[in-house]
Amino acid sequence: MPLHINTPLIESAPLSAIAGCSIWLKMDALQPPGSFKIRGVGHACEEYHRRGARRLVSSSGGNAGLAAAYAGRRLDLAVTVVVPESTTARAIELLRAERAEVVVHGASWQEANALAQSLVGSDDAFIHPFDDPLLWTGHASLVDEVLDAGLTPDAIVLSVGGGGLLSGVVEGLRRRGVPGIPLIAVETSGAASLHRALEAGEPVELNAIDSIATSLGAKRICTQAMECATGHPLHRALVSDLQAVQACERFLDDHRVLVEPACGASLALAYQPSPQLQAYDKVLIVVCGGATATLAQLGEWRAKLFAMSLG
């Protein structure tokens, strides 16, 4: 039995009115661990469990780690998550609440990841946050649910970090025989790894991530995402951190669900009259969610970013 749930698919009256086309929301913020990640991570963990893994190891202090911790608890597997010192107290608290062993190590994710890799023994499975074919196949279930619910969108808006979600959605569209539905891939300007890769013609490594949308903070997209971005109709959009945070706050008012700026980035496209969206009748936004933000944190970010925008 899959570890993710079939999430609600709703037409958004407030977003449709602003965007100027019919906006549909796939509410993956309502997955038990708070984001779409459980689709892919859950599928991968079940498969590694079948192959005999006894422990899951992750180096994500974000939603991939949370999904692994949730999957481990459900499958009765031990879970170890190595996170860098920069990880928020909130994220560590959520991981521990899922009974994961949390090891705090290193100034950056690179160091935490190196330790995590060194811990992976023969009975363990390493859970990558975006670069694993099992993950993409799991993420593809989102497309199945939308099509099975009777909605064939004219375009799909999604946020891109390392490109696992993008790879999964393209896999689902191809498998279901609708490879022509265009994607609109959204990033924040400070985490634009897909944008830069498409400009360069190959995945390139960003020098640094400069965005509060930490869940989009992969310095380099995976090769599969590059293949999907060039082999599938795709448009891209960049939004500012301030736009992403403001979209989170408006979405909370409009739909009573709190999401991370990583998800707010996609919502921000529809929270403005958008020529990019008005080219279509029915636009699906993947409300990818994210569990690590709080209402207080959104307010702090907005105040700081707003002050910065005034110079």
Ligand SMILES: *Cc1c(COP(=O)(O)O)cnc(C)c1O
């Ligand atoms: C992981 C994540 C993303 C980005 O997904 P990728 O597969 O890395 O592109 C976007 N939003 C949220 C909330 C996430 O957790």
